[in-house]
Amino acid sequence: xxxxxxxxxxxxxTVALHARPAGAFVKCAARYAAAVEVAANGRCANAKSxxxxxxxxxxxxxxxxxxxxxxxxxxxxxxxAGIVPKLG
Amino acid sequence: xxxxxxxxxxxxxxxxxxxxxxxxxxxxxxIAEGLAGLVAQVAGPDVPIVTAGGGPDGSFGTDGGRVFExxxxxxxxxxxxxxxxxxxxxxxxxxxxxxxxxxxxxKLDVADAPLVEGAIxxxxxxxxxxxxxxxxxxxxxxxxxxxx
Numbered sequence: 001x002x003x004x005x006x007x008x009x010x011x012x013x014t015v016a017l018h019a020r021p022a023g024a025f026v027k028c029a030a031r032y033a034a035a036v037e038v039a040a041n042g043r044c045a046n047a048k049s050x051x052x053x054x055x056x057x058x059x060x061x062x063x064x065x066x067x068x069x070x071x072x073x074x075x076x077x078x079x080x081a082g083i084v085p086k087l088g
Numbered sequence: 089x090x091x092x093x094x095x096x097x098x099x100x101x102x103x104x105x106x107x108x109x110x111x112x113x114x115x116x117x118x119i120a121e122g123l124a125g126l127v128a129q130v131a132g133p134d135v136p137i138v139t140a141g142g143g144p145d146g147s148f149g150t151d152g153g154r155v156f157e158x159x160x161x162x163x164x165x166x167x168x169x170x171x172x173x174x175x176x177x178x179x180x181x182x183x184x185x186x187x188x189x190x191x192x193x194x195k196l197d198v199a200d201a202p203l204v205e206g207a208i209x210x211x212x213x214x215x216x217x218x219x220x221x222x223x224x225x226x227x228x229x230x231x232x233x234x235x236x
Contacts, residue, residue, distance in 0.1 A: 023130035030216035
């Protein structure tokens with residue numbers, strides 16, 4: 001059964017979604033089978049694509065909206081929303 | 089140097105952990121080695137990276153022998169995705185693939201992609217344990233993903 005899930009998480013004030021934090025985020029998303037997207041600044045990216053995630057241009061303190069669909073969508077969203085405030 | 093070919097050559101298959109690797113070919117050793125370092129920062133330490141940068145005398149250019157050796161090593165383990173910068177780098181890779189023969193070439197996927205963005209995308213994808221097809225696709229997507 002396919003499920004959808006969504007959560008919001010805020011980047012630390014001093015940590016933009018630049019190369020290294022984005023790499024950590026994408027590597028986490030890639031562990032899930034669910035399709036995962038992350039939105040910020042009115043743009044949406046495939047959470048498993050480092051270049052798309054970097055293209056969001058999310059600065060520190062930005063709220064990210066993470067959505068997923070698929071069997072493990074809930075777990076994916078839970079873990080990703082959990083790591084966002086800890087990125088650094 | 090952390091990403092020197094000689095050091096990488098000391099790895100055997102078991103040390104490659106089954107991760108698909110990258111071969112980075114550039115006219116500049118500094119570009120190739122600097123990019124390898126950047127990819128390792130973003131993607132983590134698991135992805136084997138071999139570089140072939142610069143000409144035979146250390147100048148800007150490509151060294152066919154070095155490219156050949158890099159591809160030969162990159163074909164070990166789970167194989168590699170090959171990224172190049174420009175012109176003779178592409179020609180050198182093609183020539184080396186021809187010399188290596190089908191058995192090696194079958195484990196190498198040459199990606200037509202921008203070098204830096206392609207290597208970052210491929211490296212992060214490879215670090216997740218993805219297949220060579222998926223890693224090469226990630227590299228090629230760099231052609232179309234908007235930077236901002």
